[in-house]
Amino acid sequence: MVDESLLKPFSHLRLSLMRGPEIEDLVPSVDIFEDKGDLVMKAELPGINKNDIEVTLSDGSITISGEKKKESEVKKKDYHKWERSYGSFCRTFPLPVEIQTDKVHSTFKDGVLEVRMPKSEAAKSKEIKVRIQ
Numbered sequence: 626m627v628d629e630s631l632l633k634p635f636s637h638l639r640l641s642l643m644r645g646p647e648i649e650d651l652v653p654s655v656d657i658f659e660d661k662g663d664l665v666m667k668a669e670l671p672g673i674n675k676n677d678i679e680v681t682l683s684d685g686s687i688t689i690s691g692e693k694k695k696e697s698e699v700k701k702k703d704y705h706k707w708e709r710s711y712g713s714f715c716r717t718f719p720l721p722v723e724i725q726t727d728k729v730h731s732t733f734k735d736g737v738l739e740v741r742m743p744k745s746e747a748a749k750s751k752e753i754k755v756r757i758q
Contacts, residue, residue: 652714653689662749664724664742668716671736678733680740682726687740690715722748 653668668689670678678691692713699706724742731740 653716655689655716655718657718659744660741662744664720664722664744666718666738666740666742668738669736670733670738673736675733675738678738680731680738682720682724682729682742685723686717686719687742688715688717689738689740722751724748 653670655666655668657664657666659665666687666689670691672695673691673693677694678689681688681690690713692711695708695710697706697708720742723745725745726742728743729740731738733739
């Protein structure tokens with residue numbers, strides 16, 4: 626077992642490595658909102674192929690996961706550069722209301738995943754508008 630005091634001088638290094646642009650590019654930005662009786666989740670996934678994305682619903686939550694693969698190659702007269710990077714992500718969000726799981730559908734266009742989840746009738750009937758005085 627490694628003594629924690631040995632790691633402290635290097636703790637700033639680990640944090641700076643974990644917060645680099647590669648990590649930020651890998652973790653998708655996600656918005657969840659209501660629209661026309663549906664709960665909608667939009668995730669920005671630029672550079673990711675739709676076949677590398679998985680969406681699952683379970684126990685009152687939604688999970689998106691996937692893998693980003695990036696390759697670049699530059700051939701010049703004096704050098705040849707070839708870089709590859711891979712990484713995976715997984716984000717889970719609790720759903721604030723019950724949804725009709727059999728009517729959930731998704732689209733993926735221009736790097737944006739949209740998942741529409743119609744709220745259950747029970748969840749719709751629980752909503753009460755409060756008059757503001």
